[in-house]
Amino acid sequence: MKQHSRNAWLLSVFLVLAGVFQSAAADKVYMASLEWPPYSGAALPDQGAAIAVAKAALEAMGHELVVEFYPWSRAVKLVQQPNSKYVAYLPEYKYETEDFQFSEPLGEGPLGLVENVSKPITWEQVEDLERYRIGVVQDYVNTKAFDDLVAAGRIKVEAVGTDTQNILKVAAGRLNAAVIDSNVMAYLLANTPRLKSVSSKVRMNNRLLEMKDIYAAFANNAAGAKWREILDEGLTKIDAGAILDAHMGASK
The missing domain is CATH 3.40.190.10 (Periplasmic binding protein-like II)
Known part of the structure; x- marks a missing residue:
């Protein structure tokens, strides 16, 4: 076998083996x-x-x-x-x-509260939310301060399965507010047919709970x-x- 042919053959073998090893590693x-x-x-x-x-x-x-x-x-x-x-x-x-x-x-995402336009909530610190009934999604983590107050029984919450349910409850006045990421809320209002009729009735509260990673x-x-x-x-x-x-x- 000529040297250049042998080198070409060895290169081909090397490339094939490299491909095999790469596939195995992936x-x-x-x-x-x-x-x-x-x-x-x-x-x-x-x-x-x-x-x-x-x-x-x-x-x-x-x-x-x-x-x-x-x-x-x-x-x-x-x-x-x-x-x-x-x-x-x-x-x-x-x-x-x-x-x-x-x-x-x-x-990261901005975690806040959806509220009823006709009945907005006011608060300065998380303890102020004790006077309201707040919606949460079952098993979602919120903020440590908020969840600690819920665990202590100081904030009254209602847990549901989805953010959509919480938006509907707030729009109907069955909750004072609900915890939600503002990007999630914007998407749901724009893309969920059952929320179209209530989109003018709800909005994000102007104070965030936390910017969450x-x-x-x-x-x-x-x-x-x-x-x-x-x-x-x-x-x-x-x-x-x-x-x-x-x-x-x-x-x-």
Whole structure:
């Protein structure tokens, strides 16, 4: 075999083997989520703004993210099951827990209160909300100060399954207000047929509870730690803010 032919053959073998090893190293990563547009949603571009960031970060590390959608409480519980194929759920706010470990932030969202236009609420500090009846979504994390007062029985809340239900209750005057991300509210009012008739009756209160960072919550085990580290490294290789902004605009 001539030298140049042998070199070409060796190069071909090397490229084939490199492709095999790269394919072997690339994994499909499974996470659970919920319908929470514009941050997550099965029918949204790239399944929503937060998921788009996570997908880009893992793609930058050579992996593919597969997200499957469930009711929120089920999505969280699926990650906790022994030998679950889901290494994490998203999007989530960070909170004190021994069950999960959190990624670096995927983005942020403004958490506030939806109120009835004809009966606005006034408050300066979270303790002032004790005089109102507030809607929350079952098993959602809100803010530590708010949730601590709820746990102490000082803030009266009603828990429902979705943000849409809370908006309808506030519009009907059955709640004084409800906790909601303002981006979520804007999306729901613009895209949910059953909310069209009440869109003029509700608005965001002018005071935010908190600007909340959004995370992926990984199982608190070795697999979770491995994939959290990979996602975190991937986040350093992308412009998460630009991806988030682009998808928030595309979801409106």
